Amino acid sequence: MSxxxxxxxxxxxxxxxxxxxxxxxxxxxxxxxxxxxxAAAVTVTERIVPDIVLMDAVMPGMDGFEACxxxxxxxxxxxxxxxxxxxxxxxxxxxxxxxxxxxxYVIKPVAPGEVLARISAHLANARVTRSAHAALDVAGRxxxxxxxxxxxxxxxxxxxxxxxAAGPGGEGDVVLRLPGWTPLAEHEMPRLPxxxxxxxxxxxxxHVGQIGPDxxxxxxxxxxxxxxxxxxxxxxxxxxxxxxxxLWLGRGKSNRDIADILVLSPRTVNKxxxxxxxxxxxxxxxxxxxxxxxxxxxx
Numbered sequence: 690m691s692x693x694x695x696x697x698x699x700x701x702x703x704x705x706x707x708x709x710x711x712x713x714x715x716x717x718x719x720x721x722x723x724x725x726x727x728a729a730a731v732t733v734t735e736r737i738v739p740d741i742v743l744m745d746a747v748m749p750g751m752d753g754f755e756a757c758x759x760x761x762x763x764x765x766x767x768x769x770x771x772x773x774x775x776x777x778x779x780x781x782x783x784x785x786x787x788x789x790x791x792x793x794y795v796i797k798p799v800a801p802g803e804v805l806a807r808i809s810a811h812l813a814n815a816r817v818t819r820s821a822h823a824a825l826d827v828a829g830r831x832x833x834x835x836x837x838x839x840x841x842x843x844x845x846x847x848x849x850x851x852x853x854a855a856g857p858g859g860e861g862d863v864v865l866r867l868p869g870w871t872p873l874a875e876h877e878m879p880r881l882p883x884x885x886x887x888x889x890x891x892x893x894x895x896h897v898g899q900i901g902p903d904x905x906x907x908x909x910x911x912x913x914x915x916x917x918x919x920x921x922x923x924x925x926x927x928x929x930x931x932x933x934x935x936l937w938l939g940r941g942k943s944n945r946d947i948a949d950i951l952v953l954s955p956r957t958v959n960k961x962x963x964x965x966x967x968x969x970x971x972x973x974x975x976x977x978x979x980x981x982x983x984x985x986x987x988x
Contacts, residue, residue, distance in 0.1 A: 696719070697741050698730060698734070698741070700745055701745040707725065710804065714808075717805055722737065726750060727744075727752060731760060734766055740815065741808055741812055746773045753773060764852050764853065768819060771789075772792065773795075776797045792811055830908065831847045831910065832845050832908055839871075839879070854892070891911065892910070892911050893909070895910065918933055920985060921981060924984050930951075939977075939978045939982050962974070
């Protein structure tokens with residue numbers, strides 16, 4: 690079986706530039722997709738995820754900056770490098786490209802050798818990033834990073850799939866900002882409600898830590914709360930509501946968090962916990978949580 694070739698999407702409204710780059714890239718062993726407008730490029734990426742994009746900055750109608758911004762709203766494309774091709778050399782225009790999500794730029798008219806060198810470098814970096822993200826998935830660490838506004842910066846592959854499932858329209862929808870997010874002040878940690886999918890499974894977000902001045906790391910997990918609550922009810926002799934409260938306690942949630950999730954008052958949560966402690970014969974939250982984890986861990 691032949692080795693997979695990297696896919697380069699070239700976007701330019703000038704047929705001459707498209708022809709030159711197509712010949713250059715195919716001669717270097719790449720698979721080339723072409724689009725003669727920014728809107729066409731966005732449509733292409735809805736069906737196919739390229740490994741890298743060469744994007745003309747200035748085109749009629751939608752420009753390359755806007756096309757890049759739209760692409761970066763799709764979690765599948767967050768780690769795809771976008772290199773702008775531009776005759777604009779003012780620093781303000783260059784910064785527009787980086788602000789839109791680009792990683793580099795080349796000056797037009799393009800020099801084929803320079804383009805190949807930059808593509809090779811950015812593909813190598815992207816490959817390392819993808820491998821690291823895939824390794825985290827294999828290890829069961831479905832992770833994502835956001836800024837303090839809740840905008841997704843990057844995800845591991847399986848976390849991206851869960852995010853698409855959590856979108857307002859279900860599977861395939863784009864998630865720009867995590868659901869239920871409120872902007873955070875400096876040093877404030879996110880508190881996110883779970884998202885229930887149409888099949889009853891629940892997606893939960895757990896804050897792991899801060900990995901940059903404006904980059905927060907979160908773990909994404911999915912569960913079937915109906916099954917888990919049923920196990921706790923059956924094996925521990927709890928009521929349905931007590932099982933719900935214990936389930937979230939076992940996941941490290943505070944009383945305030947549990948109240949928000951189950952739409953209860955904190956006082957009601959306390960009352961249910963008192964009943965749970967009495968039925969389980971334990972005296973504190975830690976012991977109750979440990980027992981819940983043990984029951985659920987045993988399936």
